[in-house]
Amino acid sequence: MYLCIKDQIQNLNIVIGCTVGCDYCYARNNVRRFHTIEDFSNPQFFESKLRLFDNKIPHNFLLTGMSDLAGWKKEWIDMVFEKIRQNPQHQFLFLSKRPDLLNIETDLQNAWFGVTVTRNSELWRIDALKQNVKAKKYHVTFEPLFDEPKNPNLDGIDWVVIGTMTGTQKNKVHTLPSWANNIKDVASAKNIPVFFKEDLVPIMGEENMVQQLPQQFLDVLKVQYATKNK
Numbered sequence: 001m002y003l004c005i006k007d008q009i010q011n012l013n014i015v016i017g018c019t020v021g022c023d024y025c026y027a028r029n030n031v032r033r034f035h036t037i038e039d040f041s042n043p044q045f046f047e048s049k050l051r052l053f054d055n056k057i058p059h060n061f062l063l064t065g066m067s068d069l070a071g072w073k074k075e076w077i078d079m080v081f082e083k084i085r086q087n088p089q090h091q092f093l094f095l096s097k098r099p100d101l102l103n104i105e106t107d108l109q110n111a112w113f114g115v116t117v118t119r120n121s122e123l124w125r126i127d128a129l130k131q132n133v134k135a136k137k138y139h140v141t142f143e144p145l146f147d148e149p150k151n152p153n154l155d156g157i158d159w160v161v162i163g164t165m166t167g168t169q170k171n172k173v174h175t176l177p178s179w180a181n182n183i184k185d186v187a188s189a190k191n192i193p194v195f196f197k198e199d200l201v202p203i204m205g206e207e208n209m210v211q212q213l214p215q216q217f218l219d220v221l222k223v224q225y226a227t228k229n230k
């Protein structure tokens with residue numbers, strides 16, 4: 001038995017659109033297919049979705065499933081942070097590939113700021129995140145991986161996610177088991193929970209899957225489960 005990350009953390013795409021331009025971006029393809037917004041490279045804020053934050057049933061929400069935090073306007077961040085503060089029943093996650101562009105300081109206890117690292121030459125993003133975002137919680141997602149990020153400095157990181165490239169791209173690169181295991185070992189030595197995404201099952205073997213969640217996320221899921229099964 002293994003967990004699917006989308007059952008643990010739901011996307012709440014309050015911003016759609018991104019200027020980073022990754023070749024493998026599934027969000028851009030979705031937007032083109034469903035015409036969600038006119039131009040994916042011009043991020044749009046869906047203010048009406050702020051009401052979804054008031055859901056009394058706790059959720060772990062990823063707010064950047066179709067955007068990059070570095071592409072958010074300051075006024076969007078302010079509005080979202082205000083709603084996060086009003087709704088401590090949830091945990092909120094953000095991801096960025098451009099932490100060099102961020103300048104954030106917050107004392108929010110339930111906001112998790114992360115970077116995506118896809119290769120060894122992007123390890124700088126972890127340090128840039130901690131430098132440019134002064135926050136209570138940090139996470140790193142290693143996905144998709146194109147080579148091995150060697151001996152990442154995970155000091156101060158609270159959660160690590162590891163995955164592999166999915167979809168139907170040509171020249172697909174698969175995460176090697178040794179890459180995933182080496183990152184896991186660095187994290188585990190620092191008692192950082194590690195989550196192998198479900199796409200790693202065929203690569204790692206189900207028996208070698210490690211799927212740890214931070215306690216705050218587990219607390220949310222526990223209440224969510226109990227509420228739904230009342």
Ligand code: SF4
Nearest residue numbers: 018020021022025067
């Ligand atoms: S950063 Fe994320 S949303 Fe932006 S182009 Fe890359 S994959 Fe797409």
